[in-house]
Amino acid sequence: MREAWEGKVTLEGIEMVILEVRDVTKKFGGLVALDSFSLRVNQGEMVALIGPNGAGKTTVFNLITGFHRVDRGQVLLNHRSITGLKPHRICDLGLARTFQIVQPFLDMTVLENATIGALKKVKRVRDAMAKASEILEIAGILHLSSNKASSITLADRKRLELAKALATGPTVLLLDEVMAGLTPKETEQIISMVKRINGSGMTIVLIEHVIKAVVALATRIIVIDHGVKIAEGTASEALRDPRVIEAYLGKELEIA
């Protein structure tokens, strides 16, 4: 899996765009969920997408991964358009996601869950299981391998969700609120895990409400409100932007 992660080497000084969302608009009936939204993610970056509930964050993920159809605009992965492709094709091309509401295959074991992801790149079941075990080790749930997914805790399900996506051998990983609902200690563990994964070269886009995690992880923050990008920049820049404070936080935020 190392090979898959390393991918292209960033030339010094030149940033390589790996994922690009160009002027994407999405309407649900009369509601404009996303209004000419654009996003560029560079190779190896960790970008956080934040915003109030219903701002359109998950819609961005659903549009990128093909779960929703784009009304207008384009999505490019490695400079190639993936607009309108089916989710499994987009996964083939190296873009994996987790779901905000975890979606484990409940009646299967943890190992089997991860194996299904691994079968994307490794065709033999036995080899895929070996690879899945490696990933479970990274996710810190190897000891739960033979437990049914329905029997593990929420924190472990979040880890499993991440492991499943990671097992498909992606170059870009989209994480949708992997820390929501976890205790501070569990959050801490996931933060360091995501850091490690990013450290080995994986490009990551994350949606997160836990500001501590966003500040700790993201190299860049994009703030959405009502389907429009209202701010972009480093954590301190974006979070101090008056529009962000007004729209999202309500009052000035103290960053510890």
Added chain:
Amino acid sequence: MPRKRDAGVNSRIPEISIFLLICVFLLLPIWLGSYYLHFFIMMFLWAYLSQSWNIVGGLCGQLSLGHAAFFGTGAYTSSLLFVHFGINPWLGMFLGGFVAFSAALFIGYLSFRYGLKGPYFALVTIAFAELSRVVVLSVEFTSGPMGVLIPLQELGLCSFQFKGKAAYYYIIFAFTLMIVVVARFLKRSRVGYYLSAIRENEDAAEGIGVNTLWFKVMSLSISAFFTALGGSFYAQYLLYITPEETFGWHVSVEMILRSLVGGIGTILGPVLGSVILSLVGEITRVVFGELAQGVHVIIYATILILIVLFFPKGMVVWINERGLGRKSYPRGY
């Protein structure tokens, strides 16, 4: 890492008992008379059909309630091809399989392309089964409600007509073994993992890179192919088929019931379910059949309700959960 194998003799018991059972079944025709052989032939036929249904209904979790359409297609294709064009029934059997395969391709693509799931897909399959029943009932080519009588031929393997019942017994027994092996292979392969993923959570499967549309359509088509082979066998065994007997609603229900009792999505469930239901059905009929009209059906239904109530996941799952099966297989029986 694949799980470690359990050490010790215990872990081999299921294999040995299955092997012994196969030997016993192979020797049965030596002792059994025509009545009992017929019982076993129908038992295996339903086991075979039920496992065929299980490929799409159990492994992939797409509830088809219209498999009678494929069963009837198989029965009618081989019979009509023989009666009208003199085509060998063995060849007709495979042609019937391909007709059913194509029909399933059409039905499956139409339903799954537009995202029909669960009960909606079930309704479409019922509609297609009823549609085909009505068409076969009303078209002259199929002789309508009269049914098709397959004329007697020179007996032998070539004509698919035999003296006595032993040959039919061996053929359907071989079919059953084959479908169990196919299901076992499917379930433990990459495809099997993908089918389980679709059954458990379709969106998650798609997100993790599974081409859900393709696998759903293919599992329905493969299931239809095997179901149709069973239909042709049925026609050759009885040499007389009617639309009601082959396309009827009860055919679909019977296939599902046997999987349900034995364990949906398991490898041996449909066979075990068929053994149980055939036995229960026959015994209640013989014991209570003359008591008063319909009493045996009431008792049969009561037993069925009790089985489903106490073993909701099926017998095989119940046995596996109690650790009687071999644990070293990651995917159970």
